[in-house]
Amino acid sequence: MIRYGSSLCALRRVAALLALAALGGCATYGSPHVYGPADVMQKMVVRYGTIVSLREVTMQGVASGAGGVMGAGLGAVAGSNVGSGRGQIAGGIVGAGVGQMVGAAAERRLVQQIGLEITYRDDASGAHFVVVQPKDETQPLQVGDRVRIVEGANSVRVFRYDG
Numbered sequence: 001m002i003r004y005g006s007s008l009c010a011l012r013r014v015a016a017l018l019a020l021a022a023l024g025g026c027a028t029y030g031s032p033h034v035y036g037p038a039d040v041m042q043k044m045v046v047r048y049g050t051i052v053s054l055r056e057v058t059m060q061g062v063a064s065g066a067g068g069v070m071g072a073g074l075g076a077v078a079g080s081n082v083g084s085g086r087g088q089i090a091g092g093i094v095g096a097g098v099g100q101m102v103g104a105a106a107e108r109r110l111v112q113q114i115g116l117e118i119t120y121r122d123d124a125s126g127a128h129f130v131v132v133q134p135k136d137e138t139q140p141l142q143v144g145d146r147v148r149i150v151e152g153a154n155s156v157r158v159f160r161y162d163g
Contacts, residue, residue: 044152048161049120049129051145057132059115071099118158120147131156 078099080092114135121128131149139160141147148161 042152042154044150047149047151048123049147049149050123051118051120051141051143051147051158052128053119054141054143055117056135057115057117059113059132059134069100071102074099116141118147120149120158122149131158133157 073096077092080088082088082091115132116135118131118133118141119128120131129149133156141158141160146161148159148163150157150159
């Protein structure tokens, strides 16, 4: 028997709180055009080169664990609304386990981002280097493009150079 009423209201409250927690926990990579606090007011080296190969890759961001926690909480509340007595306890336990797995998988997908593995030949040394960065649809890169490489203490970014 599924009970509604106060349990449904509690489920909605838990879902809202866990969703808010999850929104703050998903970490993805930003655009190469956005500088974070570690890069601001830092001296950076500029190099120039030519792209020799490009490969689209999947960049896996850092999951906070909120998806698994949210899934476990929702699964436990939903599972405990099935049956009565010991059935509710068993349903809550099974629901929490299944919800945790589903929530963690969903969060892993949310923090993935399409990126580019950029291999370029440095003008000064002739050496080849590889940089992986988020794909920027506003300024697409192609093999043969002249590029400007900005190297900081915490990051390396590759931009098309039209100069």
